[in-house]
Amino acid sequence: MAIIVQKYGGTSVADPDRIKDIARRIAKAKAAGDDLVVVVSAMGNTTDNLIALAGRVSGNPSDRDLDMLMSTGEQVTAALLTMALHDLGVEAVSLTGTQVGIITDSAHREAKILEISTEKITDYLKRGHVIVVAGFQGMDNSHNITTLGRGGSDTTAVALAAVLKADVCKIYKDVEGIYTADPRIVSGARKIDRVNYDEMLEMASLGAQVLQSRAVEFAKKYGITLEVLSSFTDAPGTLVCEEVDEMEDMVIRGVTVDCGEAKLTIQRVPDRPGIAATIFGAMADGNINVDMIIQNVSEDGFTDVSFTVSRDDFKKAVRVLEKVSSMMGAKGVSSDEKIAKVSVVGVGMRSHKGVASKMFNALAHEKINIEMISTSEIKISCVVDASDADRAARALHKAFELDR
């Protein structure tokens, strides 16, 4: 009998009717004979509502208190789903992260899982129960309740799949899987049948918001096959797994658009050894992650350095860079929030030449100006003006024949 971990996100359990729907889905899977561990998120906007409530009692709530507060959301869903399962005659039991024995470090709001006790779960599985686990949460060694940060319930599911040696971890979403591009932007976007961990990681970090990088990293590390699929239909989803031979036929797996970054430029900085170290040392001290970097060719002993940061860090980055600018005797700082990063991702790139030139040609053909470029073994990213982003995605999707 296979052990299967299922995970349902907030949209899939948004209201009592959806929860009853999910219960019927689980009952069917259970009747098919599998051992099921189900991980649930908080219902719909519950987490946001709880955070708003916190904002009404405190200007600056502590992370421990927020974890105490937010972890109730998943507990509520777990209790309700278990009731719905009981109503269908399915033996089931709900467990909080604490009750399972999901031990994390003490980094509240972004805790890392250290250890998971399987005793209680395997005991209930032996007795034929469906286990419904409140996702996103654990406890540290002093029994403080912790949460796992963004995408935490995915992480709970993958971690449970790893320790239980589950056959597959099914991540149920409000979409049918991973697409070659965002279907809202590219009308010909197709669902991908299989994608390998590295491609998925690149796509996740480049703006495909279906899976969080962290859960994929975990799955890769422990060799867990993920399936991303819809909780609203019965269509097969996308498998995320180790590379397989047939994958090589596809040069590019997908096109992503990320509008979450902004560009900063320090202008006419005296071109001396160590300027990069000074600029990016200051960013690191400010706890600001820098993504893409370009340095112009030096002219008259001066140069421009541009880089991108997450839009969340933008204001802080401008402040830091302005200090650096005056310290280094540069002309000043300019910035651009209206940028987008368009990327093509695929492990096939490793063995196919000419992907970059095909990409640049496709964009040139559309008269789209490329502001910055960065590459890795399996992806190429170009920063373009935000107003060109959707057109760029459509052009690339077509150029790489992803709609076929």
Next chain:
Amino acid sequence: MAIIVQKYGGTSVADPDRIKDIARRIAKAKAAGDDLVVVVSAMGNTTDNLIALAGRVSGNPSDRDLDMLMSTGEQVTAALLTMALHDLGVEAVSLTGTQVGIITDSAHREAKILEISTEKITDYLKRGHVIVVAGFQGMDNSHNITTLGRGGSDTTAVALAAVLKADVCKIYKDVEGIYTADPRIVSGARKIDRVNYDEMLEMASLGAQVLQSRAVEFAKKYGITLEVLSSFTDAPGTLVCEEVDEMEDMVIRGVTVDCGEAKLTIQRVPDRPGIAATIFGAMADGNINVDMIIQNVSEDGFTDVSFTVSRDDFKKAVRVLEKVSSMMGAKGVSSDEKIAKVSVVGVGMRSHKGVASKMFNALAHEKINIEMISTSEIKISCVVDASDADRAARALHKAFELDR
């Protein structure tokens, strides 16, 4: 330094503004130098809302699932109140029942506390923290979350006061204390300064809804002084404690009205030995608690037997009694839901004669018909027509000079 347990009910923490208000109250008490353990209920109607949510996913949710669900309400309040305390610069920590180590039996929804670990609390108290405990909840020996039933947060507070050997357990309400009668009915009702445990128990079970009997029993058993007071004002409240001499001066402590019962009569039942055993055995088998009983004088070998039951059990009781009636060859069953039980309570009764006749005279003077009577060492109860109840309470309050 005194240890004080405070308990705030749902109305006292109904919204973020109330929670901030309570935090200021706690900060003041903390600044006065006491060690504080604060027990909180769920905010306002949270528990009812959660039960309604359960009703939307299941027709018959299990008690374990309901405990899992409902216990989140108090956890939310504990987290929010702790945030509000931190905002005021007060060192504080929130703990669930599980985190405190409140061990109960496994009777979900009405669990009894078996044991409380004081280690974590005393450790935090030593470090100067205010401890905010989610009331109403514990866990059984298998780590299942349990709840303590009606008035459960009061029970949590009193139990913590007992194990911590607290100086006093302050129960904050939306009223200023225990009154000589319900002020909504009797305009001259006065706040009582002190009441002894037994009087409070009688008053609680006779309709004074300010304190649950269970918490009072616990307080009596462990000799914990309770203070019932308002979270909205700074007025002193009512002390519930062991009997003291001055208490004897008061013959009657208060007047209560209970509209929660209904009366059943089995008519013209053949008067044989054992009829009471048959009738009340059947009620006990049906798990129906019977309160007051009267049996009329036998006439021609037939008699009527009347008794009262909780209105919640009324329909079930009628069904059971109709079966008994046909089995015993009685004439039939009549019932009356429009009754009220009016009582006078006071330990002074033990040493004062004539309380009963004074009560009967006061009612007769108002032309109020007494349908049933029951007495204990410290209370006398009369069942009257529901429409006479308020008038009866006012007459008794005046006759026993409780407004002086």
